[in-house]
Amino acid sequence: xxxxxxxNEVHLEPGLKRTIRxxxxxxxxxxxxxxxxxxxxxxxxxxxxxxxxCLQWIAEHPKTAEGADTTPVVWxxxxxxEVCGACTMVINxxxxxxxxCQLDNYAxxxxxxxxxxxxxxxxxxxxLWVDRSRLFHNLKRLKAWAPIDGLxxxxxxxxxxxxxxxxxxxxxxxxxxxxxxxxxxQFHQEExxxxxxxxxxxxxxxxxxxxxxxxxxxxxxxxxxxDTLAAAGGVSDCGNAQNCVKVCPKEIxxxxxxxxxxxxxxxxxxxxxxxxx
Amino acid sequence: MxxxxxxxxxxxxxxxxxxxxxxxxxxxxxxILHLTTNSSIVWGSFLGDSGVAMFQHEVDFIHSLPALVLIxxxxxxxxxxxxxxxxxxxxxxxxxxxKSYRYGGNFRYALQRISGYVGVIFIxxxxxxxxxxxxxxxxxxxxxxAASSTTAMALRAGSENPWQLAGILVGLFYLLSVLxxxxxxxxxLWTAAITWGLTISEQGQRRWGYVCASLGAALMVMGVTAxxxxxxxxxxxxxxxxASLHTAQQPAVETxxxxxxNAH
Ligand code: SF4
Ligand code: SF4
Ligand code: FES
Numbered sequence: 001x002x003x004x005x006x007x008n009e010v011h012l013e014p015g016l017k018r019t020i021r022x023x024x025x026x027x028x029x030x031x032x033x034x035x036x037x038x039x040x041x042x043x044x045x046x047x048x049x050x051x052x053x054c055l056q057w058i059a060e061h062p063k064t065a066e067g068a069d070t071t072p073v074v075w076x077x078x079x080x081x082e083v084c085g086a087c088t089m090v091i092n093x094x095x096x097x098x099x100x101c102q103l104d105n106y107a108x109x110x111x112x113x114x115x116x117x118x119x120x121x122x123x124x125x126x127x128l129w130v131d132r133s134r135l136f137h138n139l140k141r142l143k144a145w146a147p148i149d150g151l152x153x154x155x156x157x158x159x160x161x162x163x164x165x166x167x168x169x170x171x172x173x174x175x176x177x178x179x180x181x182x183x184x185x186q187f188h189q190e191e192x193x194x195x196x197x198x199x200x201x202x203x204x205x206x207x208x209x210x211x212x213x214x215x216x217x218x219x220x221x222x223x224x225x226x227d228t229l230a231a232a233g234g235v236s237d238c239g240n241a242q243n244c245v246k247v248c249p250k251e252i253x254x255x256x257x258x259x260x261x262x263x264x265x266x267x268x269x270x271x272x273x274x275x276x277x
Numbered sequence: 278m279x280x281x282x283x284x285x286x287x288x289x290x291x292x293x294x295x296x297x298x299x300x301x302x303x304x305x306x307x308x309i310l311h312l313t314t315n316s317s318i319v320w321g322s323f324l325g326d327s328g329v330a331m332f333q334h335e336v337d338f339i340h341s342l343p344a345l346v347l348i349x350x351x352x353x354x355x356x357x358x359x360x361x362x363x364x365x366x367x368x369x370x371x372x373x374x375x376k377s378y379r380y381g382g383n384f385r386y387a388l389q390r391i392s393g394y395v396g397v398i399f400i401x402x403x404x405x406x407x408x409x410x411x412x413x414x415x416x417x418x419x420x421x422x423a424a425s426s427t428t429a430m431a432l433r434a435g436s437e438n439p440w441q442l443a444g445i446l447v448g449l450f451y452l453l454s455v456l457x458x459x460x461x462x463x464x465x466l467w468t469a470a471i472t473w474g475l476t477i478s479e480q481g482q483r484r485w486g487y488v489c490a491s492l493g494a495a496l497m498v499m500g501v502t503a504x505x506x507x508x509x510x511x512x513x514x515x516x517x518x519x520a521s522l523h524t525a526q527q528p529a530v531e532t533x534x535x536x537x538x539n540a541h
Contacts, residue, residue: 263474
């Protein structure tokens with residue numbers, strides 16, 4: 001995270017050796033019990049070591065700090081540059097991307113401990129790898145797309161307003177990582193998929209509603225989206241703790257989106273009350 | 278959505294918005310009036326003859342309102358019950374995580390729920406003992422004709438001596454609850470503006486935050502003034518003032534009071 005790194009910028013001489021202790025919460029698969037294992041990873045400063053590269057080292061040396069043989073720790077990742085969101089996990093108790101967690105800043109001292117846990121709001125597939133399908137389910141629940149399907153030529157799209165483009169651009173950077181959901185006191189793991197549609201939808205999806213409702217073509221589904229967000233599990237389940245906006249690595253103005261959608265649902269519902277539809 | 282959604286799910290939006298609205302009107306509005314009236318036990322001596330007389334005057338006015346019981350039931354007790362029951366139901370659906378995420382907003386969120394729980398217990402105790410005359414521990418019945426002295430007695434758990442354990446506990450319970458309830462109102466007023474979509478930009482939310490914080494601070498000062506004012510009241514003197522007021526105003530009070538209120 002750029003901001004975090006800038007805040008606690010530490011200047012280590014390059015080439016210094018140190019050992020970092022990893023405490024990792026492990027789990028062999030869905031429904032299996034969790035356990036903790038320790039790993040001591042040798043690190044050299046100035047080489048851009050991050051949490052993922054340490055996990056790669058552990059995969060090559062699957063031995064715990066106590067010397068016992070174990071299986072390699074499993075994790076998920078993609079881009080390795082904080083744009084895909086796949087590597088999101090809970091590091092020292094708070095959620096962030098592991099690929100951009102640079103150790104020279106985050107754990108500059110010999111013997112520093114880093115605790116890794118999978119996100120707690122999504123089902124664990126194995127070790128640090130979780131299944132985030134509910135995020136994509138929620139985007140479908142919201143209809144987070146511009147409706148342009150069909151075989152016929154739709155012609156040129158309507159003109160977009162520049163101010164709206166600026167608002168939308170920031171929101172469009174969302175990578176569905178799930179940080180905002182992990183940190184949200186109102187969003188819970190929901191094992192029963194049947195309840196997904198009535199459980200709190202989360203800040204990221206509410207922000208997507210703002211994005212698509214401001215889009216000239218996406219707007220066509222605005223009413224549907226506001227209906228979804230006015231129903232159980234919608235925007236009014238937000239408790240305004242505002243953790244989401246604090247943890248979002250893309251610094252998306254989530255709380256502004258929540259308020260904007262709050263206003264839109266208010267107006268939508270009042271209008272519907274009088275118009276009857 | 279499940280096939281047969283519950284009542285709460287079908288009316289989700291309306292109930293959530295009513296929950297937000299009742300917190301402001303009538304409950305928040307009542308809180309402002311209530312604390313203004315009660316703190317008159319102190320500021321009354323600056324504006325009038327004495328705090329006791331001012332407070333008695335205000336209580337007499339309230340008790341002169343027509344159909345007071347109906348106003349109480351529909352304007353206060355039902356909205357408070359609605360806001361409390363739904364509020365607790367909503368609050369237990371959240372899971373506080375202030376240990377991991379130590380942000381100011383997260384503590385605000387947690388305290389909003391804690392203050393709600395304490396508030397429900399306090400308001401129940403407060404109304405049950407002072408208004409309905411239930412004999413809970415430390416209870417003392419309020420008498421509208423001797424408003425100041427009986428309120429002061431109630432805040433001392435029914436003893437004239439303010440410095441004994443039960444009295445101090447009741448006094449502290451009042452003090453803490455009043456502060457928490459004011460916080461609950463001020464923070465609720467702030468988040469309501471987000472819920473309804475009045476404040477959208479971060480800057481707008483911050484500005485409205487200053488307004489709510491100032492209102493909260495002012496109400497806290499009034500709340501502390503009221504509790505301290507009653508706890509330290511000279512009860513003997515208060516009774517004398519009330520007796521003199523009573524003889525002087527007897528006819529006026531007699532004609533305007535609803536019959537059931539004369540029963541005290
Ligand atoms: S809004 Fe931010 S924290 Fe939430 S999923 Fe998108 S990028 Fe991640
Ligand atoms: S503001 Fe709402 S969505 Fe964001 S963390 Fe708080 S409760 Fe969750
Ligand atoms: S691997 Fe893509 S964000 Fe970390």
